[in-house]
Amino acid sequence: MFADRERLVEELQQIEDAGLWKQERLITGPQGVRINTEDGEVLNFCANNYLGLSSHPAILEAAHAALDSHGFGLSSVRFICGTQDIHKQLEARISKFLSTEDTILYTSCFDANGGLFETFLGPEDAVISDELNHASIIDGIRLCKAKRHRYSHADMSDLQRCLTDASDARTRMVVTDGVFSMHGDLAPLDEISALCEEHRAVLVVDDSHSTGFIGKTGRGTAEHFGVQDRVDIITSTLGKALGGASGGFTTGRREMIALLRQRSRPYLFSNTLAPAITAAGIRVLDLIDEEPERVERSQSNTLRFRQGMTRAGFAITPGIHPIVPIMIHDERKTMEMASAMNERGIFVVGFSYPVVPRGEARIRVQISAGHDTDQIDRAIAVFSEVGKDLGLLP
Numbered sequence: 069m070f071a072d073r074e075r076l077v078e079e080l081q082q083i084e085d086a087g088l089w090k091q092e093r094l095i096t097g098p099q100g101v102r103i104n105t106e107d108g109e110v111l112n113f114c115a116n117n118y119l120g121l122s123s124h125p126a127i128l129e130a131a132h133a134a135l136d137s138h139g140f141g142l143s144s145v146r147f148i149c150g151t152q153d154i155h156k157q158l159e160a161r162i163s164k165f166l167s168t169e170d171t172i173l174y175t176s177c178f179d180a181n182g183g184l185f186e187t188f189l190g191p192e193d194a195v196i197s198d199e200l201n202h203a204s205i206i207d208g209i210r211l212c213k214a215k216r217h218r219y220s221h222a223d224m225s226d227l228q229r230c231l232t233d234a235s236d237a238r239t240r241m242v243v244t245d246g247v248f249s250m251h252g253d254l255a256p257l258d259e260i261s262a263l264c265e266e267h268r269a270v271l272v273v274d275d276s277h278s279t280g281f282i283g284k285t286g287r288g289t290a291e292h293f294g295v296q297d298r299v300d301i302i303t304s305t306l307g308k309a310l311g312g313a314s315g316g317f318t319t320g321r322r323e324m325i326a327l328l329r330q331r332s333r334p335y336l337f338s339n340t341l342a343p344a345i346t347a348a349g350i351r352v353l354d355l356i357d358e359e360p361e362r363v364e365r366s367q368s369n370t371l372r373f374r375q376g377m378t379r380a381g382f383a384i385t386p387g388i389h390p391i392v393p394i395m396i397h398d399e400r401k402t403m404e405m406a407s408a409m410n411e412r413g414i415f416v417v418g419f420s421y422p423v424v425p426r427g428e429a430r431i432r433v434q435i436s437a438g439h440d441t442d443q444i445d446r447a448i449a450v451f452s453e454v455g456k457d458l459g460l461l462p
């Protein structure tokens with residue numbers, strides 16, 4: 069028996085007793101709108117596969133070709149011998165896609181956020197963060213020595229208070245998720261960017277749940293609000309809409325990206341992005357622009373599902389994002405609903421405390437451009453059946 073075993077057994081038991089044990093469901097084939105599981109085929113409504121590109125033939129082809137032309141892995145960080153032509157091409161392609169000055173790749177957006185704040189901020193600076201920001205932003209902020217300010221979620225008068233409190237700081241950096249994953253709500257970047265301008269603050273947006281499909285041409289939250297030139301730094305992931313494998317990036321002001329290449333620890337001390345993922349990333353961005361109907365379908369599918377669920381009598385959080393929270397409130401009913409849906413072949417997940425506040429339990433549906441209208445309608449129909457069975461609908 070190792071020294072800590074007893075304590076860990078107890079801690080594991082506490083997690084289980086509290087009903088918080090996370091069970092992984094085994095998928096036995098590729099990610100997609102239909103997935104094979106150990107219990108058979110289900111229609112998938114809970115992946116971040118917003119554009120349906122995770123197993124798209126053109127993406128697989130680009131990845132296969134890069135395996136042949138550029139090999140499997142580099143066994144090196146970027147600055148020693150881990151930079152291939154395709155890494156520079158993907159960085160340039162992202163900059164072009166988002167109309168930014170320069171881009172730096174990471175192996176995840178978690179790392180992009182982990183290496184961001186410490187690079188720019190010292191004890192004489194201030195970082196101002198939305199209270200619901202992603203865990204990787206919280207962790208990234210923990211690594212820097214700046215004074216920390218936290219504002220109530222999307223509360224502009226509270227953000228203003230923080231900016232005023234930080235008026236003596238050398239640099240004020242405001243950071244927000246572009247889209248918040250549990251609610252599917254967009255950060256009000258029009259107001260946030262105006263406040264940043266007024267208070268001479270740097271604005272950082274983590275657009276992991278938007279890049280590729282939010283905004284008219286999929287440029288993200290800033291495009292939606294018409295403020296692309298007012299966001300200084302965007303961090304995002306290749307692991308959601310953009311093919312879904314892994315990888316992340318930071319993009320924005322030239323001097324900031326240059327400093328990240330010199331100082332950012334996950335960039336300097338962690339391996340380079342694999343060639344197959346890098347080349348596939350370029351193909352993903354090309355495909356989004358070549359076939360704009362994919363972004364349009366993400367938006368029209370989302371609208372169809374949101375309207376259908378509302379008509380069926382469900383309380384859904386209003387909005388435009390393919391993340392659609394169906395509010396059940398009661399924790400037990402939420403879990404019952406999720407498992408009844410799954411039994412009927414619609415794969416959805418329930419979220420309850422502590423992931424969301426007590427009494428705000430919900431099913432979080434994610435709509436994909438890969439769904440067809442019959443599949444959307446089928447999900448609405450099954451939700452209605454199950455809702456009636458459980459007494460949630462009249």
Ligand SMILES: *Cc1c(COP(=O)(O)O)cnc(C)c1O
Nearest residue numbers: 176177178202274276305307316
């Ligand atoms: C998913 C997500 C991340 C993490 O991205 P990875 O590339 O998977 O590490 C970071 N920030 C936000 C807001 C996310 O939703």
